[in-house]
Amino acid sequence: LTSDHVRIVEVGPRDGLQNEKKSIPLKTKLELIDRLANTGVTTIEAGSFVSPKWVPQMESTADIFERLLQSPPQSNHAIAYNYLVPNIKGMENLVKVMGDVGISTETLGSPSKPATITEISVFTAATESFTKANTNCTIGESLERIKPIVELAKTKNIRVRGYVSVALGCPYEGPDVSPSKVAEITASLLEMGADEVSVADTTGMGTAPSTLKLLQTLRAAGIASTDIALHFHDTYGQALVNTIVGLEHGIRIFDSSVGGLGGCPYSKGATGNVSTEDLVHTLHSVGMHTGVNLEEMSKIGSWISGELGRVNQSRAGKATLAR
Ligand code: HMG
Ligand code: MG
Numbered sequence: 001l002t003s004d005h006v007r008i009v010e011v012g013p014r015d016g017l018q019n020e021k022k023s024i025p026l027k028t029k030l031e032l033i034d035r036l037a038n039t040g041v042t043t044i045e046a047g048s049f050v051s052p053k054w055v056p057q058m059e060s061t062a063d064i065f066e067r068l069l070q071s072p073p074q075s076n077h078a079i080a081y082n083y084l085v086p087n088i089k090g091m092e093n094l095v096k097v098m099g100d101v102g103i104s105t106e107t108l109g110s111p112s113k114p115a116t117i118t119e120i121s122v123f124t125a126a127t128e129s130f131t132k133a134n135t136n137c138t139i140g141e142s143l144e145r146i147k148p149i150v151e152l153a154k155t156k157n158i159r160v161r162g163y164v165s166v167a168l169g170c171p172y173e174g175p176d177v178s179p180s181k182v183a184e185i186t187a188s189l190l191e192m193g194a195d196e197v198s199v200a201d202t203t204g205m206g207t208a209p210s211t212l213k214l215l216q217t218l219r220a221a222g223i224a225s226t227d228i229a230l231h232f233h234d235t236y237g238q239a240l241v242n243t244i245v246g247l248e249h250g251i252r253i254f255d256s257s258v259g260g261l262g263g264c265p266y267s268k269g270a271t272g273n274v275s276t277e278d279l280v281h282t283l284h285s286v287g288m289h290t291g292v293n294l295e296e297m298s299k300i301g302s303w304i305s306g307e308l309g310r311v312n313q314s315r316a317g318k319a320t321l322a323r
Helices: 012-016 026-036 056-070 088-101 128-135 139-155 179-192 208-220 239-248 276-285 294-308 315-322
Strands: 007-010 043-048 079-084 116-125 159-165 196-201 228-232 253-256
Touching: 007 276, 012 026, 012 043, 012 079, 026 043, 026 056, 026 294, 043 056, 056 079, 056 088, 056 116, 088 116, 088 139, 116 128, 116 139, 116 179, 128 139, 139 159, 139 179, 159 179, 179 196, 179 208, 196 208, 196 253, 208 228, 208 239, 228 239, 239 276, 253 276, 276 294, 276 315, 294 315
Parallel strands: 007 043, 007 253, 043 079, 079 116, 116 159, 159 196, 196 228, 228 253
Antiparallel strands: none
């Protein structure tokens, strides 16, 4: 293992909530983010500047962004808040909020007030059918759409994350997604200027062997493990096994959602992301450091599951609270 620090990207407020049918009050979303900011996580997905016709639940993102810029949650460390951006229109909407608030890229940190950083995520997928269902375009068109978003982000000094969905299985095309295709798209995103690429097992079909094969293919394509994050959904209960494969392959950035929130409207039967509590428990058990307080995270998982009327999907979270 190259290093023992893992950065967790908490995707609950975005990936976790985006498919909830019932409109979640803005107050609840903000409370979720405020509480997460006190767990030790350093990156939080806060929302999406996507079309509200496609994802109504994310319509309040501009309000969330404004609140986080104007009065960020109390925290004793710097936090990056990340927003998904599907097209230049979404990026312009984000930039407009920054202009309205009068804050450019980040509030400068000081020991008494750590920095609040704004980040974006651009996204595409490894199969044509999923790309069509998710963003109504081809993979090639999606990459063309992403270019000007990254360019604009760079002029604003905004860090960019790329996503490649359905990297280990597609709801339309099955489990045999081409690892070379994933590598090709990942390389394109990095070439455009993405600072890291999150390779996503949207359907949870990934297994230890297929994860290993994918990571080997990425490496053979010359992609550094430090440029990759892994984003697992736990649909088949393989997320933690695949996490260990990733760790052994030098990956040190993993995405997860508190309480295992989430699902995907274009991926039937897909459950949520691997829960942050389970991920933290596993990482700590193998001697990795995350900076995340498992107990605090577990309380949030239990609380937000209650708010949404859902069963808490985190086993480690429930066990931690029962201790
Ligand atoms: P489209 O319908 O082809 O685009 O959607 P359009 O340009 O024709 O726009 C349709 C309407 O949306 C228009 O409004 C636009 O103005 C508006 P109208 O003229 O009809 O009144 N519109 C927007 N409004 C606000 N913000 C915008 C925006 N863009 C257009 N940015 C589009 C194309 C890309 C917009 C659409 O397909 C979309 O928003 N898709 C996003 C879907 C999404 O958010 N999916 C979930 C995120 S990906 C994910 O979860 C996977 C991930 O977690 C990793 C993993 O697990 O795999 C990242
Ligand atoms: Mg996801």
